[in-house]
Amino acid sequence: MQSKAQEFRLQCRRGDFNSHTSGSCAGFAQANLIILPNVLAKDFEDLCFRNPVPCPLLSKIPKPTVVEDKRIINGEDFDIRTDLPKYNIYKDGKFVGEKSDVTQEWTEDHVGFLIGCSFSFENELSAQGFTPKHQKEGKNVSMYITTKYLNAAGVFVKCPYVVSMRPYKVDDLENVRDISRQFRKTHGEPIDWGYEAVKRLGISDIKKPEFGDAIEIADNEIPVFWACGVTPQAAIRALGDKAKGIVMGHSPGHMLILDLTDSKAKNL
Incomplete structure (x- = not known):
């Protein structure tokens, strides 16, 4: 079966x-x-x-x-x-x-x-009352190319980090971190959060993700960023020819x- x-x-x-x-x-x-x-x-x-x-x-x-x-x-x-x-x-x-x-x-x-x-821990988030907003809206998660670089290896030099973003209320952040932290082989807990993180990560426009769908961030929410598995494809683009x-x-x-x-x- x-x-x-x-x-x-x-x-x-x-x-x-x-x-x-x-x-x-x-x-x-x-x-x-x-x-x-x-x-x-x-x-x-x-x-x-x-x-x-x-x-x-x-x-x-x-x-x-x-x-x-x-x-x-x-x-x-x-x-x-x-x-x-x-x-x-x-x-x-x-x-x-x-x-x-x-x-x-x-x-x-x-x-x-x-x-x-990171989709691997979304079911656990939902089960504990923290369903990601893109799931509620039937959309793809927002993904952004950042100005943060990976540690180099061989020909892979100056390869940018890609992050996924899920909005959450500040009061929910610690619970969301605790849940996703358990999934270390599926990116683990967020790498940064808040509007200052947008600047730190070099995201040019939070309303215009490079991949996925734009997800509105409510006034009582902040953007929360996880490492993203689109990063290897960004590395290939960075390699060029x-x-x-x-x-x-x-x-x-x-x-x-x-x-x-x-x-x-x-x-x-």
């Missing part, structure tokens, strides 16, 4: 689901995806080890149907090229389009990486649903 997560992946494979995955398959963790030519793989893995908050590495994917960590995906019916709702495609460091599968782009020279996603070849990643907000449950994600 297929699990809820396996069935969701098959829906994506069939093209029956192509929207963002915030709130989807409640109870199952989610992951960001980046697929790189082998020549970039070692430096990228080092980048993850040097930057475990924005790039928490869950597993490598040496072949499209093989995940090294079986705790993450244990279903036999799995294909990284088809089982996400949407993919971003890059050529020589430049974004060239979006597709619903990347079977034509994947070659034997490619290596995939699954990166923890040094990122030779085809790179693939999830379309921001359109994640891979894992067999790993939220509760077990806390123990990774």
Whole structure:
């Protein structure tokens, strides 16, 4: 019998689901995806080890149907090229389009990486009365490119941090921090919050996210920022023509649903 997560992946494979995955398959963790030519793989893995908050590495994917960590995906019916709702495609460091599968782009020279996603703790936030506003509104989370840089690794130099934003009341902040802190492999607690954080992170316009949807911040709320798994794609853009070849990643907000449950994600 297929699990809820396996069935969701098959829906994506069939093209029956192509929207963002915030709130989807409640109870199952989610992951960001980046697929790189082998020549970039070692430096990228080092980048993850040097930057475990924005790039928490869950597993490598040496072949499209093989995940090294079986705790993450244990279903036999799995294909990284088809089982996400949407993919971003890059050529020589430049974004060239979006597709619903990347079977034509994947070659034997490619290596995939699954990166923890903050959507994995949203179910726990909701269960404890702190449902993110973008979920209430049926929207994608707001994501911003910052002026904060990752610790360099190999060719990955001057790569910007990407953050996701969820508005919360100041009185709720400590509870929200405590809940998300338990999910260390899916970005953990916020890295900053408040309107001064907008300046510290170099966000040019809080009303205009680079990825996802704009979420209104009420007068009694402040913006709260988490590290975001779109960061690896921002790193590829920063590499420019040094990122030779085809790179693939999830379309921001359109994640891979894992067999790993939220509760077990806390123990990774």
